[in-house]
Amino acid sequence: MEGSGSVSINNNNNRHSNFKIASTDDDLSNILLSIKSSKAPAVINYGASWCRVCSQILPAFSRLSNKFPKLSFVYADIDECPETTQHIRYTPTFQFFRDGERVDEMYGAGEERLRDRLWLHS
Secondary structure: OEOOOOOEOOHHHOOOOOEEEEOOHHHHHHHHHHHHHHOOOEEEEEEOOOOHHHHHHHHHHHHHHHHOOOOEEEEEEOOOOOOOOOOOOOOOEEEEEEOOEEEEEEEOOOHHHHHHHHHHHO
């Protein structure tokens, strides 16, 4: 799937329908409301189309969604969702939610580091 930026996400590899893309502020606001009301564990990857590190970790983020089917995975481009992402200072930023609350945050990339953090929060 592609947003309006140049970041391309091959979402065809997701077998569990637990991967969403927030392409507008309204999308991200609705996803955040859903995360907070469902209490299910979730991770949001805040990135940007111009961020080389973000582009490098995004395929792994998508693949990892298959290994953690109980987690909801969300990708939000900070340029496509400027109002709801104005608190994000670094890309990529990964925020982890449990029981409707943000419980952890990770800056930067690293597939092994991300996998370990996903395991911890799944």
